[in-house]
Amino acid sequence: xxxxxxxxxxxxxxxxxxxxxxxxxxxxxxxxxxxxxxxxxxxxxxxxxxxxxxxxxxxxxxxxxxxxxxxxxxxxxxxxxxxxxxxxxxxxxxxxxxxxxxxxxxxxxxxxxxxxxxxxxxxxxxxxxxxxxxxxxxxxxxxxxxxxxxxxxxxxxxxxxxxxxxxxxxxxxxxxxxxxxxxxxxxxxxxxxxxxxxxxxxxxxxxxxxxxxxxxxxxxxxxxxxxxxxxxxxxxxxxxxxxxxx
Numbered sequence: 001x002x003x004x005x006x007x008x009x010x011x012x013x014x015x016x017x018x019x020x021x022x023x024x025x026x027x028x029x030x031x032x033x034x035x036x037x038x039x040x041x042x043x044x045x046x047x048x049x050x051x052x053x054x055x056x057x058x059x060x061x062x063x064x065x066x067x068x069x070x071x072x073x074x075x076x077x078x079x080x081x082x083x084x085x086x087x088x089x090x091x092x093x094x095x096x097x098x099x100x101x102x103x104x105x106x107x108x109x110x111x112x113x114x115x116x117x118x119x120x121x122x123x124x125x126x127x128x129x130x131x132x133x134x135x136x137x138x139x140x141x142x143x144x145x146x147x148x149x150x151x152x153x154x155x156x157x158x159x160x161x162x163x164x165x166x167x168x169x170x171x172x173x174x175x176x177x178x179x180x181x182x183x184x185x186x187x188x189x190x191x192x193x194x195x196x197x198x199x200x201x202x203x204x205x206x207x208x209x210x211x212x213x214x215x216x217x218x219x220x221x222x223x224x225x226x227x228x229x230x231x232x233x234x235x236x237x238x239x240x241x242x243x244x245x246x
Contacts (some may be wrong), residue, residue, distance in 0.1 A: 001029030004229040007080045008074060008098050008208040009033040011063065011120070012090030014041035017139065017186060020215035021087055021222045026054035028223060030085065033076045034058040062110055063090045063116040082131070083124045085226045088161075089119035089139040094153035106153045111243035113157035116162060125172055134176040135226050139163045139218075141186045142241045169235030171187025177234040179225045185212040 003028040014036030026032045026049040034045050034056055041178065042058035048089055049056040059075045061068035076083050092112035094105055135198025143151060144158035165180035172178060173230055204210055221240045224230050 001131075002223060002229070003085070003233065004029035005224075006030045006084040007076065008085035008087065008226065009035070009076055009120070009124070010087040010089055011072070011082060011116070012139075013040055014045055014058075017183065017215045017218040018087070018089040019045055020219035022056065023049060023052075024216070024223055025085070025226065026056055027052065028227075029054075031089070032056040033072065033079075035072050035090065036179070037062055044046065049156055053212065062107075062151050063092075063112045064229075065113070066116070066119055068118050073120065077127075083127055084131070084133070085135045085137070085227070086120055086124050087122060087137045087139070087222060091139060092157075093148055094152075094226055096153065096158075097150045098152045101153055101202075109157050110160065110225045113139050113154075113162060114160045117161060121168055123148060124165040125176060128237055129172070129175045131174050131175050134162040134172075136168060136172070136176060136182040137222055137225050138168075138178070140180045140182045140237065142163070142239065142244055144180070144182055144237070145239070146245065152208045154246065165237070166235050173234060177225075179223070179230070179233060179236045179238055181218060182237055182239045182241060183213065183218050184239070184244050186218060187212050204242075207244045208246070209242040213242060214238065 008025045008030040010022040012018040013034045022032045024035050036042050038061050046056045046058045054071050059072045060074050094109045140161045141158040144162040146157045168178040220232045
């Protein structure tokens with residue numbers, strides 16, 4: 001098991017990429033903290049993990065609320081006493097064109113996609129540094145590398161998260177490794193909410209693999225980055241996107 005006895009927080013893990021990551025980490029030996037806004041879905045994930053003979057708890061949290069973000073950390077320490085891996089996966093999509101974009105939507109997008117990951121990293125870093133080892137993985141997006149029409153807040157926030165990941169790697173090393181995964185079109189509830197595969201033909205046709213990805217493919221990349229298999233990798237933006245823009 002690659003994560004035996006590790007404690008891993010995976011935000012936004014009641015569906016999609018986060019759920020796949022939480023379940024894979026648990027199968028690899030981690031004690032997993034599942035977070036999300038829907039308690040029924042959170043219970044379902046934890047129950048599945050426990051039914052498979054592994055360990056997990058859940059914390060209901062809205063990433064717009066920094067008190068809720070702090071609750072994730074507090075509950076983790078209360079239950080497990082430490083934290084080894086943080087996966088900042090929770091995200092907010094914005095598809096409003098610039099001229100119609102409200103300041104509130106802009107700020108909320110940044111609060112979920114950038115501020116919450118920063119705050120959680122600030123909370124877990126002292127523990128990881130004292131232990132002499134830790135891993136932070138931030139889920140950005142291919143939107144953190146280029147732009148599309150009508151997604152200014154989302155694109156800007158994901159660019160910011162990519163930059164934040166590099167800054168974290170510099171400032172939190174050498175004890176803590178920090179990397180960012182940039183998924184391409186992945187079949188998740190977020191993608192389905194904007195029309196599914198039909199909404200992203202440019203991402204399908206523009207890649208050598210000619211398909212959308214699966215949440216499990218992102219989870220496997222996260223496992224690699226969380227484990228000692230990637231012990232000499234930090235500050236990197238790892239694109240898992242089917243080869244878009246190569």
